[in-house]
Each structure stands twice: as C-alpha cells, then as structure tokens.
Amino acid sequence: MKAKTPNAIDAYVGERVRLRRKLLGMSQVSLSESLGITFQQLQKYEKGVNRIGASRLQRIAEVLGVPVGFFFDEDRQHTAGLRLSAETDEVAHFIASKEGLALTRAFIAIEDPNIRRKLLALARSLGSSQAVTDEHEGWERADETRG
Amino acid sequence: MKAKTPNAIDAYVGERVRLRRKLLGMSQVSLSESLGITFQQLQKYEKGVNRIGASRLQRIAEVLGVPVGFFFDEDRQHTAGLRLSAETDEVAHFIASKEGLALTRAFIAIEDPNIRRKLLALARSLGSSQAVTDEHEGWERADETRG
C-alpha cells in the first residue's frame, strides 16, 4: 500500500497538530467544528493525506493556542545554512549589516525624489569605476513623473 | 470585481513571501525554480490566488532564510532574532522596493571603503539637511526612526 501522503513534511505537520490537540484533550470533532470543516477532513490533515493551507494552518494554531512555527521543525532555520545564490547572499548580507542599514535609513530620510535619483546615479557610477560610459553627465533624462 | 483570493490571510502570507523575496533581490523565476514550480504559480501564491500548503511553505521559508512564522502576522517577537524584522516596516519596504534594491546593488558594487563612507555621509547630510538643518554633524546619532 503506497502511502499516499503528499510528503513527509505534511505528515510531520499533521502529527504535530494531532499531538497538540490531544494535549488539550480535544476530540477531532471538537477541533474540526471550530475550524468549520468535517472531522474526516481533519483526519486527513493529521494523517498527512492532504496538506494544510496557510490560512487554515494559522487558524489551527489560533485554536490550539500555539504559534504557527510549532507545527514545523524549525531547527534547520537558525542553522544559518541558507542556500542562497552568491549575489542574493551578498545582497542579504549587506542589508543586514550596520552599513547597509545606515545607508537605507539615510536614504529614506531624503525626501526630494530628484536628489534621491541623483544620489543613486552617483552610487552607480562610483561602482562601475572603470568607465562612466557616458560623456554627457546629465545623469537623468527628465522622465515624466513616474511614481 | 471581487478579489478571487481564498482569504485575507493567504493574501497576507503571499505578500510576505514577495516582500522577503524582493528583499533578497530575487526574481520570481529564480525562487520558483528552487521550489520546483513555475513562476506563474509563484505569482498566484504572492497574489493570494492560491493558498500555500504547509510543506511548500516550509520550503519557501528555507529558501528565503526565514522561520515559517515570518509569513504570518502573529506576534512579531518570533522573528526578533532575524536581522531584517528588527527594523521598521518602512525600512523593510524600502529595501524591497525597486529603488531600494537598485541602491543596494549600486552600493555593493563600490569596493573602496573610503568612497563608501563618504557616500554614506553624503546621503546622511542630504537627508538631515531637510529635517534638521543642523550645524554639527552629529550624524552618528541619527537612528531615530521618526524624527
């Protein structure tokens, strides 16, 4: 008999739901009613036959009085073993850094859109240090008010 | 025109996914590929047209380097350990915006630390000039979210 389970994660989540429910001495009927579904459907969730949608998951967490994260094995999260592409990782890392945060805050404080654009253009040209590629430094064609 | 969205929670979750994705400077294609689905399907998730199943949600959280709880509106303190959410929504949203991402990328491309510092200083003075018109450059202390 092939286990028709969507996948192991869903089975695990369902198991956690059942665990928490029993911990509260709740019956399937009771929980399913407060979820607005049949108890048979709840059974599928707990067995891992069907996967639980995000909104429903939140509702379950609400009823059972636990954070959503309770249903997941979050251990792998804080291991910081994020597999991100090189560039993405660089972006994320910078944003999280003191320097990145400072830059963002400083930039947000600039209200004038024109100054913002010019500063961005400056940063760009400083980055591609080799060649500015355009003689005419009119770094902005005055495009119409976009945004 | 009634929004075809399953419900508000799913829309919110999708929004959070998009926010985090953009924060990392990731494209829909890139993320969807690492999820093993089409980018169109990812669009549905982000728009809240389809709800995200538990297992997929965990996978997304994994790829995006956040705990699953990040996608839900429950108590923000869970994500306290996460670098970005320590900041205000304003900052987060800016970083995720087109302008913010462009700025970040441009800045990253600048290798010389001195130029970086000077550019940051410039940004600060440009911002504070409107708000404070101050004399002494105490920009060291400019971390009030709302001036």
Added chain:
DNA sequence: TTGAAAAAATTACTCTCGGTTGTATTTTTC
C-alpha cells in the same frame, strides 16, 4: 461481560483550486 455511545479509521465520491502552458505587458539593460 456486554453493549451502547463517542472517537477514530476507511472508503467512495464530487468539484474546487493547485499547477501547467501560453501569451501579453511592463521593466531593465545595452
């Protein structure tokens, strides 16, 4: 022990919506 009532499991069925492909539109880049 028994037997009835609650809780849980299993099966059969329907129709929504999760997921795909295909095309159009916008945005970025050179």
Added chain:
DNA sequence: GAAAAATACAACCGAGAGTAATTTTTTCAA
C-alpha cells in the same frame, strides 16, 4: 530604441481538498 528579463494575465486540466456514508476501535457504566 531594440533585445532581453521580469512580471502580469488568461485558459485549461487533473490531482487533491473537502464531503458523506459506513465501519472499526475505544471507553465505561451497569
């Protein structure tokens, strides 16, 4: 300003989310 990348929009299809019915297991008082 065109080519390419990123995103949006639409139509279609089948797995699986959800229901209903029946069966098995558990519980517990008489």
